[in-house]
Amino acid sequence: MTTLPPTMFAITLVQDGYSGEATGPYIDNVGDWLAEAELPVPQPGPGQVLIKLRAASVNPSDLHFIKGEYGQPRVKGAAAGFEGCGDVVATGTGAEALQDQRVAFVTAGSGAWAEYVLAPAIMCIPLRPEISDEDGAGQIVNPLTAMAMVDIARADGDAFVVSAATSQLGKLMCRLGRDLGLKPIALVRRPEALDMLRDSGAVEVLLTTDPNVLQSFAKVSQELKPRVFLDAVADQLSEQIFCAMPNRARWISYGKLSNELPTLTQTGQLIFMGKQIEGFWLTNWLTSTSPADQARVVAEVQARFSDGRWKTDISEKLSLRDVVGNLTEALKKIDGKVIITP
Numbered sequence: 458m459t460t461l462p463p464t465m466f467a468i469t470l471v472q473d474g475y476s477g478e479a480t481g482p483y484i485d486n487v488g489d490w491l492a493e494a495e496l497p498v499p500q501p502g503p504g505q506v507l508i509k510l511r512a513a514s515v516n517p518s519d520l521h522f523i524k525g526e527y528g529q530p531r532v533k534g535a536a537a538g539f540e541g542c543g544d545v546v547a548t549g550t551g552a553e554a555l556q557d558q559r560v561a562f563v564t565a566g567s568g569a570w571a572e573y574v575l576a577p578a579i580m581c582i583p584l585r586p587e588i589s590d591e592d593g594a595g596q597i598v599n600p601l602t603a604m605a606m607v608d609i610a611r612a613d614g615d616a617f618v619v620s621a622a623t624s625q626l627g628k629l630m631c632r633l634g635r636d637l638g639l640k641p642i643a644l645v646r647r648p649e650a651l652d653m654l655r656d657s658g659a660v661e662v663l664l665t666t667d668p669n670v671l672q673s674f675a676k677v678s679q680e681l682k683p684r685v686f687l688d689a690v691a692d693q694l695s696e697q698i699f700c701a702m703p704n705r706a707r708w709i710s711y712g713k714l715s716n717e718l719p720t721l722t723q724t725g726q727l728i729f730m731g732k733q734i735e736g737f738w739l740t741n742w743l744t745s746t747s748p749a750d751q752a753r754v755v756a757e758v759q760a761r762f763s764d765g766r767w768k769t770d771i772s773e774k775l776s777l778r779d780v781v782g783n784l785t786e787a788l789k790k791i792d793g794k795v796i797i798t799p
C-alpha cells in the first residue's frame with residue numbers, strides 16, 4: 458500500500474454555484490476563476506477510488522464549469538477539472554479491484570486538477586498498456602460522445618453534418634464516420650483546416666466564414682441529404698444550416714462554443730417538415746445506456762486509440778503549478794488539447 462502525504466497541491470475554484478451568464482468556454486484571466494491551494498488528500502468512500510494524477514485534459518466543459526456556466530454548480534475551494542488518467546493508490550469498499558491499476562477517470566463533481574483525485578469506481582476505465590497518458594487523459598468524455606453521436610447519426614442515413622469540426626471531438630467523429638463508410642460533412646472556421654478535415658475523413662468541408670457558405674451547404678445538402686446536424690457551436694449560422702437541411706432533419710445541440718444566441722426563423726419547418734431540435738449530454742447517455750453497451754463502446758474506444766485510428770492532438774502541456782500563470786496563453790494555441798501534468 459502506498460504511503461500517502463497528508464496534503465496535496467491543487468488548482469481550486471474561486472467561486473460557488475452558477476454565474477447566471479453564458480459567455481462561452483473562454484478565459485481572459487485565469488486568476489478570476491482559479492487559485493492555487495494546498496488541500497488535504499481526500500479519502501475514498503464506498504465505491505470510490507483515490508487516483509495519483511498522471512495527466513488531466515482541459516476540455517471546453519471545464520472552462521464553462523469554472524465560470525459557472527455548466528450543468529452542475531461549482532463548489533468554492535474544491536479542485537477544478539473533470540477528466541484525466543492516473544494510478545489508483547487507495548480504494549473504498551467495493552472498489553478494491555481497481556487498486557494499483559492505471560485508469561482513465563471522470564470525477565463525480567470536479568477535482569481532476571490536483572495531485573490526488575477522488576473518482577467513482579464506475580467512472581474509471583483500466584487503460585491498456587499501449588495507450589499513452591496523454592491519450593488516457595482524454596479517453597472518456599470525447600471518445601464516448603463521438604461513438605454515441607455517430608451511432609445516433611447513422612440510424613438516420615449515411616450523411617451527417619459536424620460543426621466545429623477542428624475540435625478533438627469533431628475529428629474523432631469524422632474519422633469514425635469514414636471508417637464506418639458514412640459521409641461526414643464538416644464545418645470549419647479556418648481556411649487552413651480544410652485539408653486537415655478532408656484527411657480526417659470528411660467527404661465535404663465547408664468554411665463558415667465564406668460569404669457563400671449557405672449556398673454551398675444547400676448544394677451539398679441536396680446531394681447527400683444529411684438528416685442529423687451534430688452541432689457544438691449553436692449560433693445563427695447553425696440555425697440557417699438546420700433550415701437548409703431536408704425534411705425530418707434533427708439539429709442536435711451538444712455544445713455552446715459561440716456566445717451568440719440564435720433566433721429561430723422558420724418554426725414552420727418543425728411543424729410541416731417534421732424537423733426536430735434536441736440536445737445530447739454524455740451524462741444522460743451514461744445513465745440511459747446498458748452496462749453491456751457501454752462496455753462494447755469502451756472496448757472499441759481503447760482499440761481505436763491502441764492501433765492509432767484515433768489520437769489526441771496536444772497543443773501544450775502545463776504542470777499543475779503553471780496553470781494559474783499560463784493557462785490563458787496555452788488555450789490560445791490551436792489544433793489540440795492542453796494537458797495538465799502533476
Ligand SMILES: NC(=O)c1ccc[n+]([C@@H]2O[C@H](COP(=O)([O-])OP(=O)(O)OC[C@H]3O[C@@H](n4cnc5c(N)ncnc54)[C@H](OP(=O)(O)O)[C@@H]3O)[C@@H](O)[C@H]2O)c1
Nearest residue numbers: 517602621623624625626689711712713714715737738739
Ligand atoms: N454534450 C456532451 O456530452 C459533450 C461531450 C464532449 C464534448 N462536448 C462539447 O463538444 C465541443 C468540442 O469539444 P472538444 O473537447 O472536442 O473541443 P476542443 O478540442 O477543445 O476544440 C475546441 C474547438 O472549438 C472551435 N471553436 C471555438 N469557438 C468556436 C466558434 N465560435 N465557432 C466555431 N468553432 C469554434 C475551435 O475551432 P478553431 O480550430 O477554429 O479555433 C476548436 O476546434 C465543446 O463544445 C464541448 O463542450 C459536449
